[in-house]
Amino acid sequence: MDNKVFILGVPLQSVSLDEAVAQVSNWLQGDVTRLVFTPNAEIIALAQDNAALKQALAQADLTVPDGIGVVWAAHLLGQPLKGRVPGIELLDRLLQMAAMDNYSVYLFGGCPGVAAEAKRRLEERYGDLNIVGFHHGYFDAEEEKKVQAEIQALRPDILAVALGAPKQELWLIENVGSLPVKLALGVGGSLDVIAGKVKRAPLLWRRLGLEWLYRIMTDRRRLKRAWQLPRFVVMVLKAKYRKA
Ligand code: UDP
Numbered sequence: 001m002d003n004k005v006f007i008l009g010v011p012l013q014s015v016s017l018d019e020a021v022a023q024v025s026n027w028l029q030g031d032v033t034r035l036v037f038t039p040n041a042e043i044i045a046l047a048q049d050n051a052a053l054k055q056a057l058a059q060a061d062l063t064v065p066d067g068i069g070v071v072w073a074a075h076l077l078g079q080p081l082k083g084r085v086p087g088i089e090l091l092d093r094l095l096q097m098a099a100m101d102n103y104s105v106y107l108f109g110g111c112p113g114v115a116a117e118a119k120r121r122l123e124e125r126y127g128d129l130n131i132v133g134f135h136h137g138y139f140d141a142e143e144e145k146k147v148q149a150e151i152q153a154l155r156p157d158i159l160a161v162a163l164g165a166p167k168q169e170l171w172l173i174e175n176v177g178s179l180p181v182k183l184a185l186g187v188g189g190s191l192d193v194i195a196g197k198v199k200r201a202p203l204l205w206r207r208l209g210l211e212w213l214y215r216i217m218t219d220r221r222r223l224k225r226a227w228q229l230p231r232f233v234v235m236v237l238k239a240k241y242r243k244a
Helices: 017-028 041-047 051-059 068-076 087-101 114-125 141-154 167-178 190-194 203-207 211-218 220-225 228-243
Strands: 004-007 010-013 034-037 104-109 130-135 158-162 183-186
Touching (some): 004 068, 010 051, 017 034, 034 051, 041 228, 051 167, 068 228, 087 183, 114 130, 114 190, 130 141, 141 167, 158 190, 167 183, 203 211
Parallel strands (some): 104 158
16 A cells, blocks of 8 residues: 555554555455554554564554544644544444454454453444454463464454554564464454443544543553653654754
8 A cells, every 4th residue: 555654654554444444355355464553642652662563563564543643743744644543443344344244353352351242242233243263362372372273273354453552563463474364453452442341532532632631531551651642742843843
């Protein structure tokens, strides 16, 4: 895919949600394994001092801008993006497509019980969805081998990995080459939302571009990482100033 924009060295595709879904739909009809990430401002900031994460993001087939911070930065740096493509919405659309076109799905990540509950709710929502397997995201080396073997055996079309950043990106880069899947994507905290463990911001907050603030306010774990956001802003401003 062309129409790439670079923010602090991280490539992002300027696509709408519909275009991203159409692209993935095409890929699912082929035989090549494709990798999709959904970097937000926090992940791009993390990548500035994590070379492996930065490299992983650059190796994906598609990186969509998850969040208003990324859209703002692109605009400021003179390479506007079409808009944001929230990872949770992309995942939801892909699961709808999977139910309709009969693609099998494996859910990997989240605390014990989360992927199982996400599976239950998704099957309730999309009756025909074929979730062939799931596993939580807190594993030792031995359990990880079991997960890899299970994915090898089940050959899901879509592998959704919710280990949080940078773990999911690094795990996928290391493993995707040996897994018989058509599409692997990092989905962050999406399984928590699907399972009802975490609430998405109300629509008004989202429309105002304040989903990030809602998440910080409602999730204590995020408060500890929130400093990445002002850091991202400062780095983007510096990049603009250097360019000007
Ligand atoms: N997680 C996991 N294994 C780990 C660390 C995290 O499965 O070793 C899960 C965690 O339970 C949560 C998700 O990864 O479901 C990360 O969520 P977060 O909201 O931090 O991700 P984001 O959406 O910001 O990428």
